[in-house]
Amino acid sequence: MRADVVEDTAQRLPQAVDVEAPPTLDPMLLVAGLVTGIAVLCLLLLSSRRA
Secondary structure (H helix, E strand, C coil), X not given: CHHHHHHHHHHHHHHHHCCCCCCCCCHHXXXXXXXXXXXXXXXXXXXXXXX
């Protein structure tokens, strides 16, 4: 009976391992976020200097 359990588990393992990888983050989104952050910081700096 123990051999059946081991054999059954060995057959199920490949199905458990075949998990889809999460989608990777688009590099252009990272660049766009970085540019947006720098633009916001520049606008905040300019608006604080005029006040």
